[in-house]
Amino acid sequence: MDSTDEFEPFMTIPPHLVRWPAIRDTLSSSTSQLQAQTIAECLPLLNAINNPSSNPFDFDEHGQHNLNRADHIKFIRDGLQALPAQFVAMDASRPWLMYWSLLSLYVLGEDVKPLQSSIIKTFEPLQNKSGGFGGGQGHLSHLAGTYAVILAVSMVGGQDVYNVIDRVALWHWLGRLKQSNGGFCVCEDGEEDVRGAYCALVAITLLDLPWHLPSDSAARASGMTDFRDGLGEYLSSCQTYEGGIAASPSNEAHGAYTFCALACLSILGPPHETIKRYLNVESLLQWLSARQYAPEGGFAGRTNKVVDGCYSHWIGGCWPLVEAVLTGPDHEGESVDPSTKARIFSGEGLVRYILGCCQGPSGGLRDKPSK
Amino acid sequence: MSTTAASSTATLLPPDAKPPKSKTASYYSIHPHWQDVVPIPQADQTGTLAAIAYSARYSEAMSYLRALMAEKEVSERALALTEDLISMNPAHYTVWIYRMRTLRGLWTASGNVSNAKVVEVQDEVTPTGDWTEEVDETLWDNIASELKWLDEVSFRNLKNYQIWHHRHALADLLPADPASPTTSTSTSTPASETKPQLSTTLHQRLSTFITSEQTFLAQILSLDTKNYHVWSYRQWLCTRFPTFLLPSPPTPTSTLPSQPSIAPTYRTHTEVHAIDTMIHDDLRNNSAWSHRYFLLFGHHELHHAQSRTPPLILKQVNDERLLHAAGRVDTPLIHAEIAYTQTEIRKAPQNGSSWNYLRGVLRHGAVAITTLRAFCEEFLGPDGDLWTDQWIDVEVEDAHTAEKRTEKQELGVRSSHAVEWLSEIYGQDGADGGVDRARECLTALGEKWDVIRKGYWEWRVEKLEAGGTK
Numbered sequence: 001m002d003s004t005d006e007f008e009p010f011m012t013i014p015p016h017l018v019r020w021p022a023i024r025d026t027l028s029s030s031t032s033q034l035q036a037q038t039i040a041e042c043l044p045l046l047n048a049i050n051n052p053s054s055n056p057f058d059f060d061e062h063g064q065h066n067l068n069r070a071d072h073i074k075f076i077r078d079g080l081q082a083l084p085a086q087f088v089a090m091d092a093s094r095p096w097l098m099y100w101s102l103l104s105l106y107v108l109g110e111d112v113k114p115l116q117s118s119i120i121k122t123f124e125p126l127q128n129k130s131g132g133f134g135g136g137q138g139h140l141s142h143l144a145g146t147y148a149v150i151l152a153v154s155m156v157g158g159q160d161v162y163n164v165i166d167r168v169a170l171w172h173w174l175g176r177l178k179q180s181n182g183g184f185c186v187c188e189d190g191e192e193d194v195r196g197a198y199c200a201l202v203a204i205t206l207l208d209l210p211w212h213l214p215s216d217s218a219a220r221a222s223g224m225t226d227f228r229d230g231l232g233e234y235l236s237s238c239q240t241y242e243g244g245i246a247a248s249p250s251n252e253a254h255g256a257y258t259f260c261a262l263a264c265l266s267i268l269g270p271p272h273e274t275i276k277r278y279l280n281v282e283s284l285l286q287w288l289s290a291r292q293y294a295p296e297g298g299f300a301g302r303t304n305k306v307v308d309g310c311y312s313h314w315i316g317g318c319w320p321l322v323e324a325v326l327t328g329p330d331h332e333g334e335s336v337d338p339s340t341k342a343r344i345f346s347g348e349g350l351v352r353y354i355l356g357c358c359q360g361p362s363g364g365l366r367d368k369p370s371k
Numbered sequence: 372m373s374t375t376a377a378s379s380t381a382t383l384l385p386p387d388a389k390p391p392k393s394k395t396a397s398y399y400s401i402h403p404h405w406q407d408v409v410p411i412p413q414a415d416q417t418g419t420l421a422a423i424a425y426s427a428r429y430s431e432a433m434s435y436l437r438a439l440m441a442e443k444e445v446s447e448r449a450l451a452l453t454e455d456l457i458s459m460n461p462a463h464y465t466v467w468i469y470r471m472r473t474l475r476g477l478w479t480a481s482g483n484v485s486n487a488k489v490v491e492v493q494d495e496v497t498p499t500g501d502w503t504e505e506v507d508e509t510l511w512d513n514i515a516s517e518l519k520w521l522d523e524v525s526f527r528n529l530k531n532y533q534i535w536h537h538r539h540a541l542a543d544l545l546p547a548d549p550a551s552p553t554t555s556t557s558t559s560t561p562a563s564e565t566k567p568q569l570s571t572t573l574h575q576r577l578s579t580f581i582t583s584e585q586t587f588l589a590q591i592l593s594l595d596t597k598n599y600h601v602w603s604y605r606q607w608l609c610t611r612f613p614t615f616l617l618p619s620p621p622t623p624t625s626t627l628p629s630q631p632s633i634a635p636t637y638r639t640h641t642e643v644h645a646i647d648t649m650i651h652d653d654l655r656n657n658s659a660w661s662h663r664y665f666l667l668f669g670h671h672e673l674h675h676a677q678s679r680t681p682p683l684i685l686k687q688v689n690d691e692r693l694l695h696a697a698g699r700v701d702t703p704l705i706h707a708e709i710a711y712t713q714t715e716i717r718k719a720p721q722n723g724s725s726w727n728y729l730r731g732v733l734r735h736g737a738v739a740i741t742t743l744r745a746f747c748e749e750f751l752g753p754d755g756d757l758w759t760d761q762w763i764d765v766e767v768e769d770a771h772t773a774e775k776r777t778e779k780q781e782l783g784v785r786s787s788h789a790v791e792w793l794s795e796i797y798g799q800d801g802a803d804g805g806v807d808r809a810r811e812c813l814t815a816l817g818e819k820w821d822v823i824r825k826g827y828w829e830w831r832v833e834k835l836e837a838g839g840t841k
């Protein structure tokens with residue numbers, strides 16, 4: 001018996017994840033050139049186990065690259081330390097930066113409770129008396145930042161941390177963001193999009209705020225009395241002919257906005273009721289499923305865009321919600337764990353992309369190998 | 372603000388000093404025009420997470436911004452401060468919004484522009500002026516000069532999106548287009564009411580503005596063809612100025628039983644022509660296809676859903692064929708677009724953008740997918756084979772030398788999209804073994820053409836067998 005035989009199963013990677021696609025158009029255009037470039041940079045990494053110069057201890061029994069847990073933890077903890085001046089471009093999104101860092105630590109199994117006092121100190125100056133949190137001190141309150149603060153606060157927990165949030169002021173501020181077409185602006189005088197609606201509903205439900213609109217809400221002038229009024233119809237108008245959801249009515253279907261809309265509908269009511277009622281589920285699935293490419297394995301945010309690590313979150317996050325729509329409750333009305341059913345997307349492809357192509361050399365995840 | 376204070380302090384800058392390039396130099400604290408402001412510095416950052424070690428210049432400018440915003444100051448120096456901060460951090464949404472509030476305040480209180488605390492930002496320029504109103508020359512000039520500055524900032528910051536909201540807010544100060552849904556939906560239009568018209572001067576001014584926007588958008592998109600925020604702005608602009616940008620602007624349902632078809636001329640419409648060109652340059656640019664759908668069909672669907680009180684759920688418009696019922700489906704246009712898209716698909720059969728567009732057109736026009744059976748079968752292997760490799764070795768004989776050699780020829784399956792469509796088409800004529808053939812399509816997709824989506828193709832088989840697909 002040949003001694004190399006016992007290593008055979010170690011090397012098996014499904015062929016479609018290490019080969020060029022089965023069908024490729026002959027006509028080239030800038031999109032197809034970029035797509036070919038992306039495949040070319042991913043293939044060696046996806047197939048790294050079969051590269052003789054690779055260290056076999058970097059891989060697991062499926063030939064997948066290991067998760068560089070310690071490097072990632074160090075990368076995130078460093079990012080929570082003082083940042084040099086060139087990070088000024090992040091000045092308006094510091095809550096966002098902190099939320100993602102905490103979430104990553106949490107997912108990696110780290111204890112985030114010891115950060116309670118620094119969270120209080122960090123977020124207190126970002127809160128405005130008129131309600132909500134800005135990106136920095138003296139910045140206007142913004143729904144993305146406020147969403148990040150609320151989730152970060154929920155993650156670390158503790159009464160002192162919860163007390164940072166002025167719920168009454170926040171409720172009034174949300175009332176000022178509600179629009180007469182059912183949607184929400186992201187900040188006063190800011191743009192209205194699906195993101196705003198999702199972040200607002202997260203704030204209302206997590207903070208247990210009243211659903212009725214404050215009396216000073218301008219949306220009351222158009223006959224609205226409740227934060228949910230017109231919201232389903234507004235979100236429905238953002239679904240495009242492709243099936244995915246756009247930032248605003250008339251825009252292009254996009255992965256991040258699709259997540260926001262599905263998640264928002266899932267807060268509005270049980271997903272098998274709300275998503276089915278307001279969206280065309282058949283075309284939604286068609287579009288969502290087409291976001292995953294081989295051999296790359298990861299998701300792309302729009303039709304004919306290249307794979308990008310951030311959609312592991314946005315498109316990836318859509319799947320449990322869509323699975324909940326398809327599975328629905330059982331005959332007693334109890335919700336069924338969709339993970340007991342066959343997956344519609346390829347978990348293996350996604351894992352191979354994240355582990356093989358997205359891990360940076362010194363911790364952290366990147367969009368794609370060339371970034 | 373006072374400039375006489377300069378003499379009292381020897382270290383002050385000359386009044387015409389511009390913000391320095393240096394990241395460490397002081398500016399506002401030693402500039403004569405800023406001596407009356409008490410800056411609000413950032414709170415102590417020790418022990419906070421992800422604290423940024425700001426440059427001295429940025430910190431100083433931010434301290435003055437906080438002070439001005441706390442007083443809701445509307446002034447020329449506030450504008451200059453926002454410009455300075457935008458140059459240091461263009462992603463600073465607060466600065467952009469404060470800039471817009473300041474502009475609106477200044478333009479309302481024109482005449483007082485050089486004083487420090489002119490007015491509180493309360494009475495602003497009405498965003499949508501009346502269409503019968505005279506052209507306000509000063510406002511037009513103000514908007515034009517702000518746009519000129521913004522164009523330069525835009526070219527330097529292609530990925531920034533605050534820029535596009537600012538542009539949106541500026542363009543929204545222009546007079547309303549009577550065909551815009553935002554002006555026609557506020558009250559239900561009585562049948563007798565005639566469509567309001569733009570005055571000739573106003574029409575001319577708006578037309579010039581729109582043309583320059585189209586030129587600017589074409590330039591920006593040539594540098595970044597799929598920029599989401601640019602396209603979103605463009606779609607908003609079309610909705611805001613439909614008379615100029617939509618090939619068939621919405622009309623009040625009650626006044627016209629049906630509109631004449633735009634099919635004979637729509638390809639010469641400037642906005643459609645711009646999209647034709649972009650698709651010609653890269654037929655896989657999905658943003659261009661998406662804009663095409665919005666221009667020709669999508670805006671009608673949205674208008675129909677949104678002009679009802681309460682608004683409809685958008686999918687109802689196509690599911691219940693409401694546009695057909697209202698005489699708002701342009702059948703010749705549907706057929707022209709089906710033919711156009713078929714041509715594009717034949718050039719690149721594996722292009723998801725063109726197939727998605729075609730599906731959208733069929734749904735909008737309620738055209739049965741089965742009518743495209745022969746078209747989809749063009750992309751299969753010999754005799755409708757679902758499994759033949761795209762390129763196969765064929766033995767060919769040289770006409771002159773009679774030598775035999777093998778050559779790769781594209782005789783097999785050329786489009787997984789065609790196979791997917793055929794699964795639906797075959798599934799719909801269940802009588803002659805259609806379901807079996809449909810199942811074979813889905814199996815071929817899961818096993819050969821699009822293996823990573825195997826789970827989805829299996830789910831489609833389940834739906835097919837349950838008779839669930841339409």
Ligand SMILES: [Zn+2]
Pocket residue numbers: 308309310311367
């Ligand atoms: Zn990304």
